[in-house]
Amino acid sequence: MTSRLIQILLGLSLLLNTFVLAGFIYRSWIAPPFDMHGMPPPPRGAPGLPGQPGGPRLNPVEMVVRDLDLDADQRKVMQDLFDQYAKERRERLQAIARLREQTSLEISRMPRDMAKIDALVDQVSQLRAEQQKETLRTLTQLEPSLRPGQRERLQRLLIDRVASPPPPPPPHRPPGGGPPRPPQ
Incomplete structure (x- = not known):
């Protein structure tokens, strides 16, 4: 050559x-570390569709209704039930937010009044329990308007989402998302 x-x-x-x-x-x-285990970041710009990353979250009844694949007639029959549930849920979540704010104020005061804090935490727990009961009541009220296959699917969803234990949390990762960077 x-x-x-x-x-x-x-x-x-x-x-x-x-x-x-x-x-x-x-x-x-x-470059920032790449996280393969997490969800993709929400899209920038306009919010996405309900239930999609970047979009508004669906409430538990909406998630089950989506999984049941209701037709337009079934949705129309159940619309009042959905609206009433959404209104009560919104009011209950606002009450929980107010109680949490009161709890944070009580925690920040010196000396702390643990009796007040305990009572506020109990009230939040009570509201959350009422919300779960209302969700179950609403879902069981759907049953008469469902077709047989949808009823079976509703039964499985209720067992999976209510009676089953929650999934385990993801494994703990060290801060920074990866191995340490070499010295510069």
Whole structure:
């Protein structure tokens, strides 16, 4: 080979190695860590559809209704039930938010009155229990308007989402999302 060809190949090799090294440095030290286990970040701009990342969250009854795949006639028959449930849920969640705010105020006071704090926590727990009971009542009121296959599906969903234990939390990850960066 001629010396000119060797010089060109060495130059190309140097260029390729430079790009690989620059990519490694960018990925290791500059770019944020990539989290493969979590949900993708919500889309930027306009909010997404209900129940989708970036969109409003569905309440428990809406999630079950979505899973039951109701037709338009069934939805129309049950619309008053859905509206009443949503109104009561919203009011109860507002009451919980007010109680949590009161709890944080009581915790920040010195000296702390643990009797007041305990009573506020008990009230929040009571409201959450009432909300779960109302969800179950609403879901069981759907049953007469469902087709037989939907009734069976509702029964399975109630068992899976209410009677089953909650899923275990994700494994603990160290802060920063990955191995430590090498010293610079």
